[in-house]
Amino acid sequence: MEHCDPAELRRRYEGIGLDEAEAATDPVAQFRVWFDEAAGSGLPEPNAMVLTTATPDGVPRGRTVLLKAYDSAGFVFYTNLTSRKGREIAANPRACLVFPWHPIRRQVIVTGEVEELPREESAAYFRSRPYGSQIGAWASRQSAVIGSRAELDARFAELSRRWPEGTEVPLPDFWGGLRVRPYEMEFWQGRGDRLHDRLRYRRTDGDWVLERLSP
Template identity: 50%
Template sequence: MADGEIALDLPTMRVAYEQGALSEYDLADTWHEQLQRWLDEATQAGLPEPNAMVLATAGADGFPSSRTVLAKGLDARGLVFFTNYTSAKSHDLMATRYASATFPWYGLHRQATVRGTVEKVRSAETAEYWAKRPRGSQLGAWASPQSIVVSGRAALESALANVERRFADAETVPVPPHWGGWRIQPELVEFWQGRRDRMHDRLRFKLSRDGWKVERLGP
């Protein structure tokens, strides 16, 4: 080990989870109301990017991938995020039509996981969200060859400069044809609250033929 480096003792690294509890009586009537409640509480607690979620997908070859994306829509229909439809994640979603997403609210010793089938959102819904994006983000969506190997940073900067010139006189930037939203339509939604001695609370909404039911899982 080089001088000045700190040896991490991974086996001894741990946090005592004592910030709260989660009972069946605490839950909202629906999964999306409960998820909205925890999103609101994470925002009020000042956590960074409380709508950030780790999206997990798998391709037709079975290989899994995960990355962080931002949730931009939540209602009874599902959970929405937006991306490039030519990206690796979109190729996975088109191949399997299934995804899982986890909100890791470390500061509150909580996480929520949503798993289910996916669908593309309607073009009108994409356009409504697109109009709320900063112009720079809009231009970046046109310029980025997402998930494609590029020769270097200069190639990206050049692509962005070309897009800036292309839309220099345009009051509004149109939605790229290769860009839009995905909606995860949940079949399972789990709410996890860390507890002392690793006896965590895990409650999930599970969709069945008779509708949604709540189950408690062992920690």
């Protein structure tokens, strides 16, 4: 069988360019333009983003989560608050998000402070989820070691008897939304000869400073 040598995977990045004159003054407005283009390009799960957290002493960890909402306040995802990421964020409320839109030669990196959504907002989102996902959230002690798949399935079955389909499943107290409030956002556009465009927005007392970074 032929193996793929990653060193041979050379692509010519000849994107359409991103310059200071056309970039929005607000990074969330710029994100909106790119997010809509990513979604419109047919890219699967354009809202999948790699969330990196770190322990207070600096041990990092990344994993994929789904962006569920965004606006000028920040970028929202939902998770188990007692999971590894939840505990890391509670102890060190900063995070980085990477949107890896490789097929369209783009990447967006968001760095910011993390805050929990008000419980009513998390409850409203939880109610909008399919029944199975609601029971699944209750059934999983996310990030904990479990003995077997059967244990998880049995827990799911038990909880579906407790809250049969059609009844209201309450929001678990260990589950909710987290918002990353950006203080830095970088937009990367692949260009030819590895001379990519990198525009970084940096928040300074209420205003955004736009700077170009060397590729």
